Amino acid sequence: MSTIEIRKVTKQFGSFTAVKDADLKVDAGEVVCLLGPSGCGKTTTLRMIAGLERATSGDVIIAGQRMNELSPQKRNIAMVFQFYALYPALTVGQNIAMPLHAERLSKAEADQRVMKVARIMHLDTVLDRMPNQISEGEKQRLAVARAIVRDPNCFLFDEPLSRLDVELRHSMRGQIKEVLQGLSKATVIVTHDQLEALTMANRIAIMKDGLIEQVGTPHEVFAKPANVFVASFIGTPQMNLVEADLRSFGNGMARVVLAGQEVEIGANAAVSTLKPSKIMIGIRPRAFTAVQEKASDTIGAQAELIEPMGAETLIHARTAAGGDIRVVVPREKRVKVGEALNLRPDPGQTHFFGEDGKAVRA
Numbered sequence: 001m002s003t004i005e006i007r008k009v010t011k012q013f014g015s016f017t018a019v020k021d022a023d024l025k026v027d028a029g030e031v032v033c034l035l036g037p038s039g040c041g042k043t044t045t046l047r048m049i050a051g052l053e054r055a056t057s058g059d060v061i062i063a064g065q066r067m068n069e070l071s072p073q074k075r076n077i078a079m080v081f082q083f084y085a086l087y088p089a090l091t092v093g094q095n096i097a098m099p100l101h102a103e104r105l106s107k108a109e110a111d112q113r114v115m116k117v118a119r120i121m122h123l124d125t126v127l128d129r130m131p132n133q134i135s136e137g138e139k140q141r142l143a144v145a146r147a148i149v150r151d152p153n154c155f156l157f158d159e160p161l162s163r164l165d166v167e168l169r170h171s172m173r174g175q176i177k178e179v180l181q182g183l184s185k186a187t188v189i190v191t192h193d194q195l196e197a198l199t200m201a202n203r204i205a206i207m208k209d210g211l212i213e214q215v216g217t218p219h220e221v222f223a224k225p226a227n228v229f230v231a232s233f234i235g236t237p238q239m240n241l242v243e244a245d246l247r248s249f250g251n252g253m254a255r256v257v258l259a260g261q262e263v264e265i266g267a268n269a270a271v272s273t274l275k276p277s278k279i280m281i282g283i284r285p286r287a288f289t290a291v292q293e294k295a296s297d298t299i300g301a302q303a304e305l306i307e308p309m310g311a312e313t314l315i316h317a318r319t320a321a322g323g324d325i326r327v328v329v330p331r332e333k334r335v336k337v338g339e340a341l342n343l344r345p346d347p348g349q350t351h352f353f354g355e356d357g358k359a360v361r362a
């Protein structure tokens with residue numbers, strides 16, 4: 001069974017801890033993206049799974065077998081790197097066939113496997129060309145073809161699309177996702193591009209400073225971020241995170257002082273467990289409604305900068321207390337610089353975080 005599991009995996013480089021106590025399980029047919037800012041430990045985690053780096057402690061288990069002491073070759077893993085080294089003197093077909101040499105297949109069998117993979121990756125019409133005679137997108141597909149031509153235990157991808165331009169990246173995301181879905185292997189993809197993670201992954205592991213902060217489906221990490229870091233990292237434009245004082249809670253409403261204003265905000269009962277002092281409230285820019293009248297559940301702010309984004313408009317507004325709030329409204333809603341806004345947060349989409357930065361949820 002193709003599965004990947006890491007248990008309490010730690011990597012020290014001297015006294016520096018690059019990855020700490022990482023736990024993750026990837027099932028057969030599942031794609032998990034490791035996502036996080038530069039230096040958070042994504043590549044180190046991937047390299048420990050591949051056997052290119054030895055874990056300082058913890059277990060790396062592939063297809064149910066502990067692999068800590070095994071070399072990369074013995075782990076039967078297929079890797080696709082950002083810089084895919086193609087053999088320039090071999091044709092596309094010969095490049096795909098290279099990993100099969102160790103398997104000592106008959107020529108007929110090898111040809112059959114190459115043709116099958118070439119069809120999956122839409123390379124069957126360019127098999128006789130040389131690598132310098134194919135496009136960047138085809139080169140990327142060739143790198144994936146070489147990885148899937150064997151029957152590996154699982155797949156590891158390290159920033160596979162970062163060299164491609166935006167449009168090609170978009171189409172390749174879909175194509176690779178489709179291919180992976182048909183292969184029933186456990187796959188880990190490292191990326192720092194949240195769009196790539198949100199579109200390609202079944203689940204996302206979000207890392208920061210060597211720690212896995214949250215593992216969840218794209219919907220879960222967006223709609224139910226576990227803490228302030230995940231809340232601020234996922235979603236564009238970024239979630240508004242505002243410090244507030246919790247005054248009271250009752251009937252599903254929290255009375256808070258936020259941006260210098262006393263406001264009632266819809267909240268779940270778990271909010272009553274928070275200490276009244278400094279809490280953090282998170283509201284996504286699309287989770288406001290701009291209404292005519294000031295009310296007990298609206299936040300007052302003044303539009304300062306208007307950024308048209310096509311179908312929507314991003315408004316940078318300033319509260320009386322001087323805080324910034326980002327609001328996204330439909331394009332049809334005309335807002336002028338200097339206009340006073342009454343912003344009503346959607347009670348179902350308001351996030352409360354305690355002093356420790358962790359979300360409180362019912």
Ligand code: ATP
Pocket residue numbers: 013016018036037038039040041042043044045192
């Ligand atoms: P990026 O997105 O920039 O590739 P990353 O999340 O993949 O970043 P890693 O490459 O895993 O990060 O590195 C994690 C931390 O470990 C970084 O601070 C890095 O400088 C450090 N590091 C990585 N390899 C070594 C090494 N061989 N020796 C010492 N420190 C290292």
